[in-house]
Amino acid sequence: MEFQLKYITEDIKLSCYEDRLFKTEVVFDHHMLVWFISGETKIIQADQNYLFKAGDIFLIPRNQLATIINYPKDGLPHKSVVMHLSIDRLRGFYAHLNIKPKVSATQRIRSFDKHPLLESCLASLIPYFDLQEKFPEDIASLKITEAISILRTIDKDIDTLLANFEEPHKIELASFMEKNFMFNMPLEKFGYLTGRSLTTFKRDFQGIYNTTPQRWLTQKRLELAHYQLAEKKKKPTEVYLETGFENLSHFSYAFKKQFGLTPTELANRTTSR
Structure with a gap:
C-alpha cells in the first residue's frame, strides 16, 4: 500500500494512491477544488452519490459529511491535484467586493467536467511539485486567486458557497x-x-x-x-x-x-x- 502526498504549500497538494482502494470519511474544514489526473473516486453523501473519473474537476464544500472511496483505474494510480479554498483566503478575496450571498440550505458538490480554464490553472501547478526550492507564497496566492476568479466566471451561483463564512448553528x-x-x-x-x-x-x-x-x-x-x-x-x-x-x-x-x-x-x- 503506497499513499503519497506532496505539498507545495499548505493549501495546494498532489495526492497519489496506488493500492486497490482508499476509503475515508471526512468533513473538510475548507472547500476542496479537485482535478483528477488518473483514477476514479466515488463520493457518498446522505442524499446523493457521485462518481468522478480522470479529467474531472469538482468542488467539495466545507462542513459536509462524505464517504470518499478512491480507486486506481486502468493500471494507473489514483492521482489528483487538490487546492484548499480556506475561509481566511476567501475572506481576503471577498473583502473588497460588495456581495451578500443568499444562504443555501444544502451545499452540493459542484462538478465542472473538464473545463479548460480550470484545467489549465490546475495543470500549471504540476511542474512545481518536482522543484526542490520552496514554492513562493506569492505565486501560490496568485494561483488560488486565479482559481476563485475562474469559478466565479463559470458558475454565477458560486458566491452562495464561497462567500458564506458562517459556522454551523444549532439545528434539529x-x-x-x-x-x-x-x-x-x-x-x-x-x-x-x-x-x-x-x-x-x-x-x-x-x-x-x-x-x-x-x-x-x-x-x-x-x-x-x-x-x-x-x-x-x-x-x-x-x-x-x-x-x-x-x-x-x-x-x-x-x-x-x-x-x-x-x-x-x-x-x-x-x-x-
Missing part, C-alpha cells in the same frame, strides 16, 4: 442524525455540525433516543447494511464501505452478532432465491 438533532448516521465520524464532529458541544450533543441525544449515540449508530448502520444486502442485492465489500464500518472483518463480526449470520451468508441466501 433527530432529522440530522437520521440523514447522516452512515458516516463514521467522531461524536465531536456530529456535535459541531449540529451546533452543539460534545456534552450537549450527548445530553440531547439521550433525551431523544434514550440510548447512547454509539449504540444507536451501530444499530442504524447494521439495519441499513441488512437492507442493502437483502433488498438491493449489494455485495458485502460494497456495503461495509457505504455504511460506516471501519473494515470488512469488523462489519462481518458485528453483523453476525446482530443477525445470526454473516453478510456473505445473507448475500448468498438472497441471490439463491
